[in-house]
Amino acid sequence: MIDNVILGILMEGPQTGYGLKSTIEQSVGFFYTASYGSLYPALKRLAEQGAISLVETDGTKNKKLYTMETAGRKQFLEWLGEPLTRNRNEHLLKFFFYDYLEESLRKERLAAFHGSLREELGRLAVVKQIVDKETEALENPEDYRYRLSVLTYGFRYLEMAERWLGDLREKELKNEYNADQDAAVEENHDE
Amino acid sequence: MIDNVILGILMEGPQTGYGLKSTIEQSVGFFYTASYGSLYPALKRLAEQGAISLVETDGTKNKKLYTMETAGRKQFLEWLGEPLTRNRNEHLLKFFFYDYLEESLRKERLAAFHGSLREELGRLAVVKQIVDKETEALENPEDYRYRLSVLTYGFRYLEMAERWLGDLREKELKNEYNADQDAAVEENHDE
DNA sequence: GCAACCATGTAACGTGTTACATGATTAC
């Protein structure tokens, strides 16, 4: 996980270990955190693998700049292109870097993920209906309020995610349409 | 983490290790999963601590029933009463068991969590405004669509959570009001 | 009889955090 976050950020340009940590906090910090205890060993590992290279900027300053290498870029894009799964926010991490993914594969992954979200939403809707009906038959439904509320939370979470992804996919489609229009206008310049 | 999940489920009654796993899957499985590799060692640990006790139901059947003990209940309720934090879905886990928490402490924790959600929502709203303004100035905002969309995701996530919690707290308040009304009616029976 | 499920458990591995240790640079 941390390897790919590091590589993703190095796509933008060289960074120090310290710089990486603050960049992570400011960008994907909402759903991913890294400590130095995992960061530095990861940098060491990635450098040994040849995914990144390090340059000691200054002999006295004890400051190392890590730079993306071709192997690292390949490794990162391979990870980025793998199917999206709703495990430990990895999908959100991938979304953050999705501008780097080739359009056709990106669309495929998003469509598949959208489908699985809708499926899960459907399954949960069924469960919720059953549970709600069972709850009506209880004498003291308030005694289970919180237990039940978590089901509602799950439902709303999936609803939110589904809508967000729907909006995002729509936005990209609209953009393509506009791009096509622009191209058409450009072609018929004298019209 | 797993210790408290186990204890929380044992609040309902005795279970086998196998039973615990399927109960976990069916109840909090949406945001928490446990493997046997963590479950059985945890049960062993909890039994050694005296939080739970085990009964071999049958000499030949190799089946163990784990039962909650007083020490375990105390440990569980202590954990449950600790302040809510948005770390690795621990708050959702606590919510699921919140029917077991004493009402006044529960209200306090929910109010505090609601406040922190609103604060974070406010902070993110500011960040989003700044970023949106900066985005307008770009020549190719589409190149950063996904990067930016994750910010929207974070915002919508917090909005959803804030609303859900608001609804939940309101529901409990309404229930209290109704209970008061009922009590009043009962007192003035001849009216 | 055999497939599906019930049931328990361990060893190796993966991945990350916390706490500690150290020192340079910058802004005031």
Added chain:
DNA sequence: GTAATCATGTAACACGTTACATGGTTGC
């Protein structure tokens, strides 16, 4: 000159997963 921030790194620990190993019970 001193506090904040920049900067690197390790050791002990925490927590969990995957894969493996084993066997009983139930339903058809």
